Amino acid sequence: MKPEKEKYWSPYAAGFMLGLVLLATFFLMGRGLGASGGVMRTVTYVVDKLDAGHVDHNPYFAKYAGGEKNPLKDFLVFEILGVIVGGFLSGALAGRLKFRTDKGPRISVRGRWILAFLGGGLMGFGARLAKGCTSGQALSGGATLALGSWAFMMVMFVAAYAIAYFVRKQWI
């Protein structure tokens, strides 16, 4: 098995870099980073292509793609594209490009896939309920000291720690 060419950055260094990127986003655009919004818009785009009437009648979808609006013409969508490219670049340069599944030793690959799907589903739903995810609410909202974002962040961490024990077989 090929050893990885480059280890990960130290967390503080990575955090510092991330903070700078975030700051640059605020400085340039007057808003922070985000992720779930871009994904939501993609979903809305697809639904719109499949059944435009459905989108127009649903108040949530309509906000993004109602009528003639193009949901993909948005900061977040392009940002997410960049995230994918950036992640790929980093993985490529570090020799980490490989099809594999991360998991703990006590669960099967299939099991991990199922839980990943479920977790993703919960996250997708929860992210829109919270009107953001860790990138948008925790990082950006945290830096701007938004009250709801901090509340969200605290609650999310507590909830995650609370349930961690019950799914420990997946990871450790």
Next chain:
Amino acid sequence: MALESVINRRFGVLLLIILGAFLAISPAGLRRPSNFSPKELTATIISRTAYVTPEDVAAWVIDKRPDLLLVDLRTPDEYQQYHLPDAINIPLAKLFDKENLELLNDEQYNIILYSNGSTYASQAWVMLKELGINTYVMEGGMNYWARAILNPHPPGDLASNDEVSRYQFRIAASRFFNNGGIAVQTAQSSQPQPRHRKKIIRRKTKTADEGC
């Protein structure tokens, strides 16, 4: 190498604490862009374009102009006693509170300030202008309104046509504002709740959904 990382950490921690402490004693986060340009302000003041007469205001109220926003800068007690119809009360002392500034949506409304005379309103005008908020001042304020609109005096014999028509307008207006009665009522019945004119909260961020 371990020593180096320890020194780096100590340094980092110390730096952060110093940066933070400095922030704590500074007005960081509270600074606003300033629009102060004395020449412009003086020119506007001299040209008196920011003043409106009470007659104008009366006409606009009677017409029920939807883009009108009257701001009463007096104390709540004075406001309770009598205020212009549909005026909201923002005492001068509280004018620059965040919630109140948000109500002053000069993009959506024509904001007209008034106080008892013209002084407070004029001063508020200058300060709001510096914040980038455009408003108008009702000349003469409440004092003039009470005398001219609510209790108009007939002009003397030597009055010009202008004055006569102005008087006629005031008589009509006074009927409107006094609901047929003569003098000022206390405990205004209309009690317009400022709530029913909820403004756009963040008037600066007009762009759609900048969330995530």
Next chain:
Amino acid sequence: MFAPLYKYGYFGFETSLVIAFALGILFGFTLERAGFSSSRKLALQFYFRDMTVLKVMFTAIVVAMVGLLYLNLADILDLSRIYLNPTYLYSQIAGGVIMGFGFVLGGYCPGTSMVASAIGKIDGFFYVAGMLLGMFIYGEVFPSIQNFTQSGYLGNVTLSDWLSLRPGVIAFLVILMALGMFWGAEVLERKFSEPPEASQQPSASPGDAVPASR
């Protein structure tokens, strides 16, 4: 004050999309370099074995927060033109709970799942698929829960407004809290962590005969 540049009209909407792409690249690159393309590494945060998530997140928040405030102090950045996440308290708390569960179950958050998928993590693909479905379901369910999603609306409130302290003071408190958490994180890691080689190796590849051990 001349920042944020976009709000002062230094460039237009189309350019902003290009900038979004560029910033996204930096964002994704940094996330991957931090190790966030590995769901196991992310999840170990919640077993106190690898506190990278906490360290990275709070370092980033502190750096950005301090930067924002100093730029404002230097009369460069107009904070009132920076988008502030509105507070829908109950909706956000409910979302936070669901996301907490989803994070540990799925092992990613939306941003990191993109990065993971980009380097070939299959569990990342499943996660993304689930996420798309979850968001769609939210849209479908939205009309019925609409009132709840707007509940607890407090407006554009900051910690500074809530505690009636100046932003600089709040920032200082946040810094102190973060430093405390970093110290705690180091202690916990030393207590619970696995040897470094194990947490950086890929856990299972399709071609592997032996699953990674502790």
